[in-house]
Amino acid sequence: MKRKNLIKLASAFAVVTMLGLGIHTKAYALGATSSIDSVTIGSNKTTVDITMNNSGDMSGTDGNFYLFELQPYEDGIGNRTDYLEKLSAGSVTKSYQLNKGSENSRLYNSYVVAVYDGSKYVPVSSQRYITNPEAVAANTAAYKTQASKKGLQIELKMLDDAFDLGVKHASTNIAFNQILGNGIDYNYNGKTYHFNKAVVEDYDKTISAFSGKDMTVTAIILNGYNEAHPELMYPNMPRRDSIFYYMFNASSKEGAETTEAIASFLAERYNGKTPKYGKVSNWIIGNEINNQQWNYVGDMDVRSYTRRYEKAFRIFYNAIKSNSSTDRVFYSLDYNWNNEINNKNKYGGKQIVDNFNSLVLEHGDIDWGLAYHPYPAPMTEPEFWDDAEKTGLIKDSFDSPVINFANLNKLTDYFAQDALKKNGVVRHIMLTEEGFTATNPTRGNIENEQAAAFAYSYYLVDSNPYIEAYILSRQVDAPLEVRAGLSFGLWTCNMNVGDEIKAVSKRKIWNVFKYIDKAKYTLDNTDFAKSVLGISKWQEKVPNFKWTAQENRR
Incomplete structure (x- = not known):
């Protein structure tokens, strides 16, 4: 009994001490907790419905959430x-007008529960965002799926060639920093924005050409430096010669x-909905x-x-999904899975995946996807199957420094873990930039190896x-890349026209x-590659080879 009384006395003294120091509130606020279980657009499509569970020791607060x-x-x-509102303890649901399209729109807002400690409001929940913006989308057409995974970076002037090749997926870059300008007035949330008509019409031409040929189009949104519109970048952002693109600004009201x-x-x-503009189905942000x-x-640091x-x-x-409910939104990574990390401005792909996933789960799960770039290592050698021996960077584990075609299953195995799934399903994964060189500074013409590498990787x-x-x-070599020792094209290019991309002749690929x-026709056209790889059948190298039955009949 004496010991218990001493503990009570010590506790009382500690409380008095904390009161005197003015720090009691922080200690007591930690006893109150709230879980925001969901923030969703209601079935009526006009409200934001927020479900919370508030509980815990309310000592040191005014007793409210x-x-x-x-x-x-x-x-x-x-x-x-x-x-917004005072809340009671227990399970609570509140609804507020979404106000989509007005200056008071809540489409992009987030919510947090706090308690009052006598001097300030202290958050006791995680910040949560709307997780179903697709609920208010005007366009609910089905996602454009394809029978084939085959895609290509296409030169618009060679669209007929791409059609002949049977391309089903195409990508194009959109320069976010060049959209503002004149010629198109766009009213959004009570404000009028002015967009560059000439720039936008160039995108119309490209996107409509691709989607008009029944291709699924992927747009990569890139934010270059724009001195005239600093609001597009983080405040006080200097131009740096070594930097290609900048992070989109979500830190200021104007940005x-x-x-x-x-x-x-x-x-x-x-x-x-408008054929002359075209259809984008996939959006890669950065x-x-x-x-x-x-x-x-x-x-x-990587978390920040x-x-x-x-x-x-x-x-x-939220902008994309609230317009077209079935569009898909991705971020992209290079092949440095656990490699070239300085934890200042270079991070491992695995670090980004883990941190992004945990942040999204904390703030409200959404249907994000991954766009991955599994180039050979190094890119000057197309034979990715010996990258492990050449570089030591390829491992058969989730800790592999590099993940490329040589150990691609490690990427998809990682995403097949329950912690990364969305509603029990593996998230969308696309390979949106990768290629194999047909020339090498010391070996010269290696187009046979290029074609073999593509065949193996595609299988x-x-x-x-x-x-x-x-x-x-x-589709066609880029002179700028060729001068750097990288000839990725299905076609060679004219090297006497500066950086202009002008096709000359087809390669074996x-x-x-x-x-x-x-x-x-697939097996007949890839027979040559088996000798390059030193195999007699593709199924020796390709797990669950799609054409096993045909190969066994040969």
Whole structure:
């Protein structure tokens, strides 16, 4: 009994001490907790419905919970006092008008529960966003699936060649930083934005040409430097010569609202309802985000960096899905899975996946996907099957420094884990940039090896149920890349016209590419590659080989 009384006395003294120091509130606030279980657009499509469970020790508070609403550019409630509503303990559901299309739209907002400690409001829940923006989409047409995974980076002037090749997936870059301008007025959430008509019409031409040929189109949204519109980048962002693209700005009111408007405009324009504009089905937000050279925001740890990216990603996600419910939204990674990491501006792909997934689960799960770039290592050698021996960077484990075609199953095995699934299903995965060189500075012409590498890689992808598309780089060599020792094209190019891409002659890979997905012709056109790989049958190298029955009959 004496011991218990001493404990009570010590506790009372501690409370008095904390009261005197003015720090009791933080200690007691930790006893109150709230779980925001869901933030969804209601079945009536006009409300945001928020379900919470509030509980815990309310000592040191005024006994109430408070719901705060955060704008997309806000990181927390800070010193705000303008809560939405006072809440009781227990299970609570509240509904508020969505106000979609008005200056008071809640489409991009998030919510957090707090308690009042006598001097300020202290958050006791995680921040949660709307997770079903597709509920209000005007366009609910089915996603454009294809019988083939075969895709290509196409030159628009060679569209007929691409059609002859049987291309089913095509990609195009959209320069986010060039959309603002004059010629198109777009009213969004009570404001009028002005967009560059000439730039947009160029995208119309490309996208409509691809989708008009029955291809599934993927758009890669890239944010270059724009001195005239600094609101598109994080505040006080300097231009750096070594940086190609910058992170989208979701940190300021003007930046977030402009990003919302441009994202919504693009999603609305390319929803497929107007044939002369075309249809985009897949949207990739940024490029190879594990390397800040492609998505610069400044040196920081991987968690802070990924959180900034997640905020911008959610703006695009909600803008796109609220226009076209079945469109898919991705981020992209290079092949450095656990490699070239400095934890300042270069991160491992696995780090990004793990942090992005945990942040999304904390803030409200959405249907994000991965666009991956599994180039050979090094890119100057097409024979990826000996990358492990050549570099030591390829391992048969989730800790592999590099994941490329040599161990591609490690990527899909990783995503097949329950922790990364969405509603029990493996998330969407596409390979959206990868290629094999046909020339080498010391070996000269190696187009036979290029064609063999493509055949092997395509068979690996075609036999993997979790990869939805394979977009090869590229239809025609790019002079800029050729000068760097990389000749990825199905066609050679004219090297006497500067950086202009002008096709000259087909390579061996052209026929392999054309027939790779045709049951009647695929094996005949890839027979040559077996000697390059040192095998007698493809099933020796390709797990669950798609054409096993045909191969066994030969």
